[in-house]
Each structure stands twice: as structure tokens, then as C-alpha cells.
Amino acid sequence: MDTEALRSFVRAAELGQLQQAAGELGVTQQAVSKRIAALERELEVRLFTRTARGVELTLDGQAFLPHARGVVAGVERAVTAVRPGFRALRVDVLGLRSAQAVVLHDYWRSHPEADLDVVTLRVNDPRVAAAAVAAGDVDASFRTVTDRAALPPGVRMIPAFDSPLELLVGPGHPLAAARTLTPPRLRKHRIWVPGIAPRSEWAEFYDQLTTDFDLRIDAAGPHFGDEVLLDTLADSPDVATLVGARDRYVWPVGHDLRRIPVVHPTWAYPLSLLLPETNPHPGLRGLLTHLTSLPALPGEVWRPSWATSPGLGGPRAVTTAPEGAERVR
Known part of the structure; x- marks a missing residue:
């Protein structure tokens, strides 16, 4: 199976636009269309339907995406293993308009030299995102596994921001x-x-x-x-x-x-960051420093039990933070 066709499929699925996927891959839109058409012929299924706004995954496309993403990530890891230097820091966010993406953008604006790759895994279960961190598919993920006992070996979770x-x-x-x-x-x-x-x-x-x-x-x-x-x-x-x-x-x-x-x-929705326990990407150091500089919420704050107890959950808490306090919460 053509890995470039798989890569084109994955980027088109993530972006919802063949033209934008082509731009990122450095090829023409026609080339992306041909690759995906060849992939559909090989699989004997339709992977996309066209809409006024771009393309959307069919049910077969949705089923195929996580496997295709895994193959592409494996190829990228293989290439990275023999390529000098480090690839960009790859951080998973819930969406490109989410608070996590906004905070990452603020970090990049203050550190434009940072090599950053913002991705969306498009999974609802945070344990799947944690598994992606464990596998090295992403270097960090703004997700919370509310039952810490469910974290996979080699992955830790820290508070990011409220x-x-x-x-x-x-x-x-x-x-x-x-x-x-x-x-x-x-x-x-x-x-x-x-x-x-x-x-x-x-x-x-x-x-x-x-x-x-x-x-x-x-x-x-x-x-x-x-x-x-x-x-x-x-x-x-x-x-x-x-x-x-x-x-x-x-x-x-x-x-x-x-x-x-x-x-x-x-009402505070607490964001956490999943990251490897050992050998984290060097670019994480700057991001973690940025997170610690974010101001805490002032006044009375309600958080869910899994954010107010270091264990598996505890009583709800309303805490009070002084105006201008700066620490990761």
C-alpha cells in the first residue's frame, strides 16, 4: 500500500480540504485526489464524500483513519530515527479553536523559534490520547484521564491551566x-x-x-x-x-x-497535559515553562473532584486564589 497515499488521506481527513492538504504535502490538489482515488480502488470502498466546504469521511473512512494514521506515524518515526536532529514538537489539542490551541499559539508567538506541530487526534476517550503519547505518536496531549490508575505505563499527567x-x-x-x-x-x-x-x-x-x-x-x-x-x-x-x-x-x-x-x-474546566515520563521531546521544556507562567484564576473557583484531589477523586472544592497569583492550576 502506498504510504504517500495514506499520508494524503490522513491529512485530507484531518483538514477537511484537499487543497489545504496538498499545500501542506507540497503537491498539487490533483495529485492528492489521484492518490486517494487509487487508495479507494485498492480498498474497494469510498473514503470521502464531497461537500460544499470540502470533504468528509464516510463511515468506512472513519473506520480506516486510525489505522492509516498509525501506519503514517510509524513511517514518520522510522524516518526520524535515522534523520539528524529532532522533529517538531507534536502536541495534541481538542480543536484548533480550543483553549489549548489558543495557549499554544500564545506560546509560539512569544517563542517564534519554537518548532511546533499542533495536531488533533479527534478522539473522545482521553485514554486513547494517552496511548498515543505512550506510543510516541504525539509528544504531549492536552487531555485528562480522570482515573489516574488508567494511565498507561510511561505516561504522566500534570495540571496545565484552568x-x-x-x-x-x-x-x-x-x-x-x-x-x-x-x-x-x-x-x-x-x-x-x-x-x-x-x-x-x-x-x-x-x-x-x-x-x-x-x-x-x-x-x-x-x-x-x-x-x-x-x-x-x-x-x-x-x-x-x-x-x-x-x-x-x-x-x-x-x-x-x-x-x-x-x-x-x-466554573473552571481544568486542562491537563499528558507527556512521557522519560525521554520527553526537548521542546517540551519551553512549553512547560510557559504553562507555569499563566495566572491562576482569582476569587472563588469551582473545579471537579478529579482536579481537586491528587488521587482518583475527592470532594468537590471551591478554592480562593489571590488576584494576580501566578502558578499552574
Whole structure:
């Protein structure tokens, strides 16, 4: 099987655009299309469907992707093993508009000499990401394995930073005019968070948040993407969602959406970093230093049990940090 065809397939799947994949691979879009077509003929299945925005994986393509990614990663490791010097630091994030990607971008802007490769494994189970770190497919991953006993041998997990949550609503929502919101004001409102995946860290996070604050979090329906979610919020007088303060969302001006911080306590989504216990990539040193420089959240902060206990979980905690305190939380 042609490894360059596999590489083209993997990058097209990750980027959703044949043209962008071609640009990264240094070939023409036609070459990428031919490689993928040859791969589909060899497998006797369709791997992609074309859309107005690019390409999307078929069910067969989704099943084939993790295996193809493993083959490509294995080839890259083999090449790296005999190539002088080190490859770029490869860090997994949940999405390119996520808080993790924003923090990585801030790090790169302050250290433009850093050789950084930001990737998205597109897996919901953090244990899969931990396995990718153990295998050397990625050098680090912004994921949290809430049961530390489930970490694979050779992988450690450290706190990275807290991402405070905000309520995102449309202009017709009854809370749209608020500058800040306390948890009691949210109890009777529908908070729609579609696509909460089983076994994911955020599923456990929202379970604990709902229980501790008696919230009405609705995870019904599939997640059709941020655009559909934002359109729904703009048109709805009663639907809201929760987003991270650092997460990047872009919507049309006419949507007039409002991001409202939650305070007293601030709801913090704690981000962790998975990395090897031994022989970490040399580029991790600078990233870890950057993470330790991030300011702690001021005032009262709520975190889930797995972020407030060093073991497998403990009581929920509301902590107070002084204004301007700087440490990794």
C-alpha cells in the first residue's frame, strides 16, 4: 500500500480540504485526489464524500483513519530515527479553536523559534490520547484521564491551566443583558451542550457540574458543528450553552451573541497535559515553562473532584486564589 497515499488521506481527513492538504504535502490538489482515488480502488470502498466546504469521511473512512494514521506515524518515526536532529514538537489539542490551541499559539508567538506541530487526534476517550503519547505518536496531549490508575505505563499527567466557563446566549435570551452570572441564576434555564461523548473527560465534568449546582444541562441530539449551534442560539429565546473563556468562536454580526462570565464561584474546566515520563521531546521544556507562567484564576473557583484531589477523586472544592497569583492550576 502506498504510504504517500495514506499520508494524503490522513491529512485530507484531518483538514477537511484537499487543497489545504496538498499545500501542506507540497503537491498539487490533483495529485492528492489521484492518490486517494487509487487508495479507494485498492480498498474497494469510498473514503470521502464531497461537500460544499470540502470533504468528509464516510463511515468506512472513519473506520480506516486510525489505522492509516498509525501506519503514517510509524513511517514518520522510522524516518526520524535515522534523520539528524529532532522533529517538531507534536502536541495534541481538542480543536484548533480550543483553549489549548489558543495557549499554544500564545506560546509560539512569544517563542517564534519554537518548532511546533499542533495536531488533533479527534478522539473522545482521553485514554486513547494517552496511548498515543505512550506510543510516541504525539509528544504531549492536552487531555485528562480522570482515573489516574488508567494511565498507561510511561505516561504522566500534570495540571496545565484552568479554562473559566462563560454562558453563551442570543440577544433574545432573558439573561442576555447580564454582565456576569452566578450559578443560582442559571438553575432553571436550559443549557444545551450537544455531543457530550461517553467516556470523555467533559462528560464527567458536566455530570459533576450538574449535580453540584442543580443545573438543567441538555445533551440531546448530535452535534452538527459550531455553526449550527451558534445559529440556534441566535434564534432562540431560551437556549444557552457553555463555552471556555479562551475558546474562539466566530459568528455573523447579525447573530449578536453574548458571552457572560460565570462568577461566585467561577466554573473552571481544568486542562491537563499528558507527556512521557522519560525521554520527553526537548521542546517540551519551553512549553512547560510557559504553562507555569499563566495566572491562576482569582476569587472563588469551582473545579471537579478529579482536579481537586491528587488521587482518583475527592470532594468537590471551591478554592480562593489571590488576584494576580501566578502558578499552574
